[in-house]
Amino acid sequence: MDWRGRTVLLTGASRGLGEALAVELGRAGARLALVAREEQALTRVVRAVREAGGEAHPVPGDVSSADAAARIAGVATALLGSIEVVIHNASSLGPVPLRPLAETSDAAFEEALATNLVGPFRLSRALVGPMALRGGGLVVQVSSDAATTPYPGWGAYGASKAALEHLGRIWDAELAASGVRFVNVDPGEMDTRMHRDAMPEADPASLARPEQVAQRLVQTLSAELRAGKVPAEAPR
Amino acid sequence: MIHALATLQAPITPAHRLLHVDPDGGELADRSLDALPALLRPGDLLVVNDAATLPASLAATAPDGSAMEIRLAGEEGDGLWRCVLLGSGDWRTPTESRPPPPLLEPGAVVRFAADFSARVERVAGVSPRLVWLRFSPSGERFWRALYRHGRPVQYAYESLPLSLDRVQTPYAARPWSSEMPSAGRGLTLPLLRRLRSRGVELASLTHAAGLSSTGDGELDAALPLPERFEIPEATVAALEAARHSGGRVVAVGTTVVRALEGSAAAHGGQVRPGADTTPLILGPGHRRVVVDGLLSGIHARDSSHYGLLRAFLPPPLDTHYLLQVASGGYRGHEFGDSTLILSAQTRR
Numbered sequence: 001m002d003w004r005g006r007t008v009l010l011t012g013a014s015r016g017l018g019e020a021l022a023v024e025l026g027r028a029g030a031r032l033a034l035v036a037r038e039e040q041a042l043t044r045v046v047r048a049v050r051e052a053g054g055e056a057h058p059v060p061g062d063v064s065s066a067d068a069a070a071r072i073a074g075v076a077t078a079l080l081g082s083i084e085v086v087i088h089n090a091s092s093l094g095p096v097p098l099r100p101l102a103e104t105s106d107a108a109f110e111e112a113l114a115t116n117l118v119g120p121f122r123l124s125r126a127l128v129g130p131m132a133l134r135g136g137g138l139v140v141q142v143s144s145d146a147a148t149t150p151y152p153g154w155g156a157y158g159a160s161k162a163a164l165e166h167l168g169r170i171w172d173a174e175l176a177a178s179g180v181r182f183v184n185v186d187p188g189e190m191d192t193r194m195h196r197d198a199m200p201e202a203d204p205a206s207l208a209r210p211e212q213v214a215q216r217l218v219q220t221l222s223a224e225l226r227a228g229k230v231p232a233e234a235p236r
Numbered sequence: 237m238i239h240a241l242a243t244l245q246a247p248i249t250p251a252h253r254l255l256h257v258d259p260d261g262g263e264l265a266d267r268s269l270d271a272l273p274a275l276l277r278p279g280d281l282l283v284v285n286d287a288a289t290l291p292a293s294l295a296a297t298a299p300d301g302s303a304m305e306i307r308l309a310g311e312e313g314d315g316l317w318r319c320v321l322l323g324s325g326d327w328r329t330p331t332e333s334r335p336p337p338p339l340l341e342p343g344a345v346v347r348f349a350a351d352f353s354a355r356v357e358r359v360a361g362v363s364p365r366l367v368w369l370r371f372s373p374s375g376e377r378f379w380r381a382l383y384r385h386g387r388p389v390q391y392a393y394e395s396l397p398l399s400l401d402r403v404q405t406p407y408a409a410r411p412w413s414s415e416m417p418s419a420g421r422g423l424t425l426p427l428l429r430r431l432r433s434r435g436v437e438l439a440s441l442t443h444a445a446g447l448s449s450t451g452d453g454e455l456d457a458a459l460p461l462p463e464r465f466e467i468p469e470a471t472v473a474a475l476e477a478a479r480h481s482g483g484r485v486v487a488v489g490t491t492v493v494r495a496l497e498g499s500a501a502a503h504g505g506q507v508r509p510g511a512d513t514t515p516l517i518l519g520p521g522h523r524r525v526v527v528d529g530l531l532s533g534i535h536a537r538d539s540s541h542y543g544l545l546r547a548f549l550p551p552p553l554d555t556h557y558l559l560q561v562a563s564g565g566y567r568g569h570e571f572g573d574s575t576l577i578l579s580a581q582t583r584r
Contacts, residue, residue, distance in 0.1 A: 178425065
């Protein structure tokens, strides 16, 4: 019952873990604003959530672009009311195929930072104010063990995720007194397109299904919701 | 020329100066917004307007092919908006100097993009520039189209166009306002935390602040138009608690005064929770029944906000205020300094 009526903004919602999270949260009763670049894929996920009995609205947008945060926050808030939970799930590997830092272009490195670090920073900044005023909110940042383990070839991605995790810790230190919690989560390796892009040789059968990971993650976040005081938006 | 002095090209910097007026003592003091927690007492209640600012300005093509601007002045239903028509030109020209817009008949269609248009449903009696538009698409696709094609209303005194994130208060939530409810612009999250630490209570409501200027004298004289608002149960409870404990109710912005006093005026002196619309226009001599104090911008003599300010400033304080604003070099407009009108006594 933790998610019934909760307003959630989820990025990277058109496939992989984002898609699975959208369906899982929608099934649990959350009201969702789903963000992704590809409108067609997003529309498909919105339909899947609605078929599962959930409420979802597509918010096409690219979190890595400079003016996206105000537009995404505006559309999502117009449709759902105040956002109670944000899940920064959109992610970029940087160079594909992966390559050593010495072979990584400026553009690929900057793309990883723009999507994985600067985008979440801007979107959080646009959404935490009303959370702090209301006295609570939860911001979830999807990270990776590449944030702490220096895997060769994962330079742009790993550096961006390490910075994202520290960004979350600082947000949390600044806003915890206002009731706004930031948490970093590591979903582990999954059978997704991103994983295939990164490690085409991996055996999909050896990897977790995004649906299973999403179930586990939603349970973890339910505990966070219970632990933190995240006031529910008044019914509209 | 008090107006001109108070509104000279305001640089875009955080508003730090606070002109504190004590109506009982008749004193005006030059403070900074940073001093706000010290000027309030534990148990005082600060009520803010959490409406976010819409990208309320749309470049449009009239049925005759001419360029015009349409500004959203208030939502009246799904896809139905009260709108103001402006002539061609952009934010560099003050609205009153823009050419008149083409006049539209009911049924006329204006276009913003290939897949975004609006049909005129009704033209207001007060001015042909005030119209009701039915947007297509409606629903969630309306909001996506609006945020793709709309821009925030711009101000001729700015040197660069404002982006959407620049016209939001720090706690902006639902996008209901045509222009920024700017009184709260300086209430940063650290300042809100300091206020809470001091024991000051915070509450919010959502009020759809309308347009500040239309470029049409007759329509400007009718501002503000009726505006909708929504007051949460928790805010009504906080008002009750302040009343019982002797705390002062301080409205952040004239929109909050309008919502609270408008609700009370419609319900026998009691603020009711929920959504409503108010036609209330406050001015000199208005007897307030809810709000004790006001945190607002610096308002010049000829603005509609100054009229509301005078509901808090009995003569000769209103004149003293204007003189102090001019001689003290306070910055007016949306990005300027602040006024706090608050006496040591509660209104009751």
